[in-house]
Amino acid sequence: MNAPKPRTMFDKVWNDHVVERLDESTDLVHIDRHLLHDLSGPFSMKSLDEQDLACLRPELTFAFPDHGVSTSPERYGDAAGGGPLLDLFRHYCTKFGVHLFDLDSEEQGIVHVSAPELGLALPGLTIVCGDSHTSTQGGLGALAWGIGNTEVTQVLATQALVLDRPRTLRVWIDGALAAAVTAKDLALALIARDGADAGSGYAVEFAGSCIETLPVEGRMTLCNLALEMGARFAFTAADEATFAWLQGRRYAPGGDDWARAVSNWRTLASDAGAAFDREVAFDAAALAPQITWGTSPAHTVAVDARIPDPASAPDAEARQSWTDALAYMGLRAGEPLDGVAVQHVFIGSCTNSRLSDLVEAARVVRGRKVAAGVRAWVVAGSRRVQREAAALGIDRVFRDAGFDWREPGCSMCIAMNGDAVPSGERAVSTSNRNFVGRQGPGARTHLASPATAAAAAISGCVRDPRTVASRE
């Protein structure tokens, strides 16, 4: 008998969910978890209602208000604290029987932070949400991806999606990350090297010795940013660290189901010798902390590097794009980024608002003060992260330094909730997009890790976190 053909993790999980093959490249795929938020959710639910359809599987559907909610500590007593769409969202969640982790819930938070914490994201599940950064949850070994409004309505009605099967790309990353270098730096460096569309059309698996030793929350950060290299699907294989992270969480399997689930999850990793449509490699060992200088996540350099000169751009299109980006950012080619004055520091977003992110930033902040002229915020990703950070005394570290300690939400990453960077001002932000106007019209965003953002807060300018002694 011939040995079975080695298969990729993507093929195993995808094939486990195919309801029907519709043509040679299109499948009807079952969805195990559907997550809703207050920006894309209400309109898709309204569309469902207008078509006289019901939610087929409300017990597999969960709702999290995060995009539009205020992050002010005053929000709880304020009728406007839920933002522009929360009332509509509540109305439809009640109507369709969908569980909403509302503002007064102890589990409220950013959907990609709270859903994993609740054990809603599990290895081998198909998870969708009307949000591009759903790939974050692939860091737990799930197949998780972002969908549009029409698809949200379709999943509500049918618990299935018509999908073009993506090709597979394995990114093999070896080498251990140096001190003060994180998953964020790794992701930015990869996007800078391979481009903002390197993953376009692919489902990306991150593997290699660096990934095996990367903590579970770092894997989520990496998979989150894979979207910024164009990959709708990104994931890492689940392993013992994943299982330990998940065990005991509210919606994780309990009792006999736990052992059964784990033995299933162990079979899902890519087989040795499995063929990918494309493979690339990356060496993480020599990596320095990274920061963006322009208006695409691909506009990234090491934090101790100089601002690139458009004259050295690879082609005319890139030259124009770099020139436009420098004009928007108010930067001059050839000057060092270190020392560029900063008015805002934002530690938060689905990329970097988990406990480990706050711990990493606190090492830089402890016993120091936010520099004069800097507004520095920590927006924990969830109420649970807030509680766990407080139990470690980390909230005090930030408050004593002069940071604002805010309530969970997307905050300054999306700038539709009252939190924004004013036009022409500069932010170092742990979020995922430095697009023109993303943090507010005219806002100038530098993406970086929590440690680099913290170093900027206490220095008043872009600063290499390796030059600021860390304090436990």
Next chain:
Amino acid sequence: MDRLVLLESTALPFPVDNVDTDVITPIRRILEGLPSMVEHAFEPLRFAADGSLNPACALNDPRWKDAGILLAGRNFGCGSSRETAVWAVRGMGFRCVIAPSFGDIFRSNCFKNGVVAIVLAAEQVTALVEEARAGTKRFRVDVERCEVTAPGGRTFAFELSPLRREALLEGLDDLALTLRRSAAIEHFEDVDRVRRPWVYLASGRVAD
């Protein structure tokens, strides 16, 4: 969904790389509703800070005001999954976008809204852009044959899955197709529930 069989139209050359969906529909315009999203589509590129139209932006050039085809750059529609970006592009009159690559979610959203998002090789898109800039003659996008023909006669074939092609030609939508398969979905779940019981949560299991 509206059918799209054959499109004969001028093509607007806009070969800018990495145009993201935040630029196509800025968040504050989304909150103002559909007319504002379309009116302010590509706002940071089409408008100056004082709200006046930027005459240097090709999207404002009156020569292409009736264009139904947008010739875009690499990674067009990257970033946020917001389907509003497609509504705005369609609202501006485009039923076809041609680019060397797309944001995957944007491309998928296009097909849900009767917009054909065509991937061609970078040099083919460049050739189309050059021809579009040289004059405002009509291009031809044939969904049935999966071919784009430039005014000078050069023809490029493009790939479309049989299902996507059929959906455009017949005006079918995925939801109707899927609702017809509800028995198959139910059967899938019945089998899967035995194999992976932990996936299927009981309703109302935990009060919050």
